[in-house]
Amino acid sequence: MATTTKAIEQFQQVARALRDEVGRVIVGHELAVDHLLISLLAGGHSLIEGVPGLGKTMLVRTIAGALDLKYARVQFTPDLMPADITGTTIIRESESGTRRFEFEAGPLFANVVLADEINRATPKTQAALLEAMAEQTVTVAGETHRLESPFYVLATQNPIEMEGTYPLPEAQLDRFLFKVLVGYPTGEELEEILARTTTGAETAVRKVANGEDINGMIRLAREVPIAPHVTRYAVSLTKATHPEDADAPTAARRFVRYGASPRGAQALVLAAKVAALSDGRLNVSFEDIRYVLAPALRHRLILNFEAEAEGVDADSVLEEIAMVTLPEGG
Secondary structure: OOOHHHHHHHHHHHHHHHHHHOOOOOOHHHHHHHHHHHHHOOOOEEEEEEOOOOHHHHHHHHHHOOOOOOEEEEEEOOOOHHHHHHHHEEEEEOOOOEEEEEEEEEOOOOOEEEEOHHOOOHHHHHHHHHHHHOOOOOOOOEEEEEOOOOOEEEEEEEEOHHHHHOOOHHHOOOOOEEEOOOOOOOHHHHHHHHHHHHHOOOOOOOOOHHHHHHHHHHHHHOOOOOOOHHEEEEEHHHHHOOOOOOOOOOHHHHHHHEOHHHHHHHHHHHHHHHHHOOOOOOOOOOOHHOOOHHHHHHOOOOOHHHHHHHOOOOHHHHHHHHHHHHOOHH
C-alpha cells in the first residue's frame, strides 16, 4: 500500500508540475490545458480546435517543451505526401561504390508530433497518419517500422475556414482520445497576453518529465480500479448518445445520426482514471466521468441535418445527456 501511495503522490506531483509549467507560458485556457494533459497521461492523441490566433500551436509547443521527449511539427498542406511524414527509402552509395537501400525516417518518428491544420492534408496522407495513430507503426515500401513510445499526435484545426480542407474521416476522428476546444480569452487574460508578448521578455519552458515518467504514469492509470456502478454510468452515458437506444434523451433522438462507439466509452473510463489520480485518488467517481464527458465524446457524435439547421452542436446534446442520465443512486 505504501508503494501505491507513493506512486499516486508522484503521479500527482508530475501532473501538477506539467500544469504549472504550461501555465507559466500559456495565459488562460485552464480547462483546455487540463484536458490535454489528461489525454496525454492516458496515452491518447488529441484534436485541438479553435479559430486562428488563439494560441493552439503555442499550447502544443509549450506542452512538448515541458517534456524531455523528441518533438516534431508538421505543417499540413494539400501537397503534403505520405512520404513527407512517414519517411522514404533512399539509395545510398558507400565509399567503395556499392549501393544499398536505406530507410530515412520522417517527422512521425518523434514522441510528440504537432499536426498543424491537419484537415488541410489529402485523404492519402490522412491514411498514413491514421496507421501511425492506430497502430504506432508506419509502412514504407512494404516494410513496417515501429514508432517509439510514448507517441502522441496533437493536431490542430480551424473550424471556420473550410476552403481547401478535407474533413477528417470518422475512423480517424475516433482515434483521437479527446477533442479539445480553445476559446477566446477574457479581457483580463488578453491584457496579460499583451503584457507577455509585446515586451522583450520570453519565458523559457523547463523539462519536468521524461519518457520513462510518462510511460510509468500511463501504466499506473490503467491499474486504477473502477467500481462496477461507475462503469455502468460510463456505459449509460455512451448508450444515451445512440438515437435508437430506448433510454436516449430527446436531444439524441432528434439531432444525432450516429452515436459514440465503444472506443468512446474506453476514452471516458481511461480519462476519468487519470483525472482521479491527478486529484490524488485511487478510485474513479461519477464526477470524474462527467468532467471528461465532452472532450471524450464530442467528436464521436455525428449529427443530422436537423441539428445543423437549428444550430445544435455536440456539446449541447452531451449536456442534456448528462442532465437526464443519472448514476445509480443519483
